[in-house]
Amino acid sequence: MTKPLVSVQDLTIRFRTDEGLVTAVEDVAFDIAPGEVLGLVGESGSGKSVTAKALMRLNAGNTRYDPASRIVLNLPEGEVDVLGLKRERDMMVVRGGAISMIFQEPMASFAPAITVGEQMVEQLLIHTSLTRAAARDLSIEMLARVGIPEPARRFGQYAFEFSGGMRQRAMIAMALSTRPRLLIADEPTTALDVTIQAQVLDLMKDLVREFGMAILFITHDLGVIAQTADRVAVMYLGRIVEKGPVRQVIRAPAHPYTLGLLNALPRLDDLDAELTPVPGDIPSPLERPHGCVFHTRCPVAIARCREEVPPNSVQPGGRQVACHLVAAEAPAEAVG
Amino acid sequence: MTPPVIDARDLSVRYTIGHGLLTPKVHLNAVDGVSLRIERGNFFGLVGESGSGKTTLGRALLRAAPISGGEVIYQDSEVRYDLRSLAKPQLKDYRKRAQLIFQDPYAALSPRMTVRDIIAEPLEVMGLTASREETDARVREIAAKCRLNLEHLRRFPHAFSGGQRQRISIARALVSGPRFVVADESVAALDVSIQADVLNLLKAIQRDMGISFLFISHDLSVVAHVCDHVAVMYLGRLVESAPTRALFSRPRHPYTSALLSAIPSLDPDDRGSAEKLEGEIPSPTAPPPGCKFHTRCRFARERCRVEVPALREIGPEHVTACHFAEEFDFTRAHGPAHAGAAGG
Numbered sequence: 111m112t113k114p115l116v117s118v119q120d121l122t123i124r125f126r127t128d129e130g131l132v133t134a135v136e137d138v139a140f141d142i143a144p145g146e147v148l149g150l151v152g153e154s155g156s157g158k159s160v161t162a163k164a165l166m167r168l169n170a171g172n173t174r175y176d177p178a179s180r181i182v183l184n185l186p187e188g189e190v191d192v193l194g195l196k197r198e199r200d201m202m203v204v205r206g207g208a209i210s211m212i213f214q215e216p217m218a219s220f221a222p223a224i225t226v227g228e229q230m231v232e233q234l235l236i237h238t239s240l241t242r243a244a245a246r247d248l249s250i251e252m253l254a255r256v257g258i259p260e261p262a263r264r265f266g267q268y269a270f271e272f273s274g275g276m277r278q279r280a281m282i283a284m285a286l287s288t289r290p291r292l293l294i295a296d297e298p299t300t301a302l303d304v305t306i307q308a309q310v311l312d313l314m315k316d317l318v319r320e321f322g323m324a325i326l327f328i329t330h331d332l333g334v335i336a337q338t339a340d341r342v343a344v345m346y347l348g349r350i351v352e353k354g355p356v357r358q359v360i361r362a363p364a365h366p367y368t369l370g371l372l373n374a375l376p377r378l379d380d381l382d383a384e385l386t387p388v389p390g391d392i393p394s395p396l397e398r399p400h401g402c403v404f405h406t407r408c409p410v411a412i413a414r415c416r417e418e419v420p421p422n423s424v425q426p427g428g429r430q431v432a433c434h435l436v437a438a439e440a441p442a443e444a445v446g
Numbered sequence: 447m448t449p450p451v452i453d454a455r456d457l458s459v460r461y462t463i464g465h466g467l468l469t470p471k472v473h474l475n476a477v478d479g480v481s482l483r484i485e486r487g488n489f490f491g492l493v494g495e496s497g498s499g500k501t502t503l504g505r506a507l508l509r510a511a512p513i514s515g516g517e518v519i520y521q522d523s524e525v526r527y528d529l530r531s532l533a534k535p536q537l538k539d540y541r542k543r544a545q546l547i548f549q550d551p552y553a554a555l556s557p558r559m560t561v562r563d564i565i566a567e568p569l570e571v572m573g574l575t576a577s578r579e580e581t582d583a584r585v586r587e588i589a590a591k592c593r594l595n596l597e598h599l600r601r602f603p604h605a606f607s608g609g610q611r612q613r614i615s616i617a618r619a620l621v622s623g624p625r626f627v628v629a630d631e632s633v634a635a636l637d638v639s640i641q642a643d644v645l646n647l648l649k650a651i652q653r654d655m656g657i658s659f660l661f662i663s664h665d666l667s668v669v670a671h672v673c674d675h676v677a678v679m680y681l682g683r684l685v686e687s688a689p690t691r692a693l694f695s696r697p698r699h700p701y702t703s704a705l706l707s708a709i710p711s712l713d714p715d716d717r718g719s720a721e722k723l724e725g726e727i728p729s730p731t732a733p734p735p736g737c738k739f740h741t742r743c744r745f746a747r748e749r750c751r752v753e754v755p756a757l758r759e760i761g762p763e764h765v766t767a768c769h770f771a772e773e774f775d776f777t778r779a780h781g782p783a784h785a786g787a788a789g790g
Contacts, residue, residue: 153638153639154637273726274496275726303664303727304664304705304708304709305704305705305722306495307708308707308708308723309722311710312722315717330638331710332638332712333709333710333712336710336712336713337717339714356714357715370639371638371639372712374638374639374642375638375642376645376671378666378670378694378706381670381671385641385642386642387639387640387642388639391640392607392637
């Protein structure tokens, strides 16, 4: 078996705030194989973005990683212990080198007063040994590759002259021009119209195949996950409650939270289905529930859930579920 | 038969860009000759991509965007207004009868006001209550309908989650007793689990209070679940309008069909079967001639490039603006992208 490209173990992230230490991510573990698309799903505040940013050490200065936390990148050049990196210069191996990231709002990722082309060239000069002329050629080629018409003209334009969909394409072009091993895509299509989203998702799938890179795909949209991911991890309040192959998790969710998310989703295959909200609100990170983090909203919680953190039980097919009830009994009933 | 709450005929909203001094004057038809009827008590959905004019249309129906052409009649059991020619006192009265719920529950609420004051403000501004006691009673009544308790009313918005904030916005919109409410992307900023809760609340309000809704959304699966009737806009024009079931089971306009097909299917084995719409929505300052959709339509023929298709009836309450609605089966080419999905 080949080594995973990324291996995250016991990742616990806390933020120092005026109100004390706030736990954003707790005991998170996952691997991403080379060329694999891992979907990370969860609501706002579930810690999915914080987890992703940790891979590039992009979290703010008040971030504390617990000593046991490990993020390891297995690159051809050797193993990189991401959380052990000390100097800014060393982090360049990761940032824009082995890993690139694209965001929900591409406007915020482009400097408004520098042309799109100039920014693409700049990062290539930093991360590769290309000459300026070669970097320019590669950038224009990448713009063409992501389906931007008249790439040479677009190269000289500013981000505000691009439409939302074009900006997202340009950002993908920029992120991929350095040939990263892993692309982190944080809600890359959330701000786009469905028709444009479909185009961008198609493009991303093509590029994965062509470049053989892995993707960590962060989204709240289970439909987008079903269309793109090989495996999926569901996060709630900083913990992964369920992870496994995308078919298994979406077709037959085992954790009550995953089931709740699917039942809340309006589905086009059953217009008469009631929309069932997950009861209650997500608790404040300052008041993390004891035991299972989901027990305050869980319709099937038992006394044990209030006290004990559920262990990960591994099921046939490779799915892992952190639920006392699943560990004790057969998997929860499927949705639908 | 009761007359519709909104009856718009050939409604246009046109903006002029540029002053014409150094740059040529450019006209932009944000809403271009739209006719629609919203029946009383209906949950009417309006969908389309960004730039399709759906928000502007919603605003025009609230008299919050200038109506440049056509006619809009508002009618409830008490009054009948021609929205283009409202005198000041009538407009004031209309503000009470027609309300808006915004998209972003974080931006819509003043952080310096308590929830009670936020909900009470419209009553005070419009002078709808005579005393503080009456105001309080009314606020409590509407808050209860939106599942906010007395404890909530004393707090400030920052103490609430997105879903609770949206319930506060809804309470504020309902406090003046409107008969017609425009909900513009009111669940777009919410997580799915909370979205379901707010949608259920809006449906309960429609049922219990008999309020008519114009529900503007880019999310077709949400619209499919809550709306009785759906209209689809493209570049300022209405391209199709039908009862929800008819629209989703058999769209009669290629744009509607493409929109449906673009929704990511929950079935991991149904990848890539969707029909992809090429390109992007053209600029509204330079709309294509003929059918505005022809530049992206894979069924387009010569006639589409020259002749603007009229909106015509094709089934019960079902209208479409496509020359070839009878000739092509728009859904056939891409298979059941919106049918098959997970399930146990």
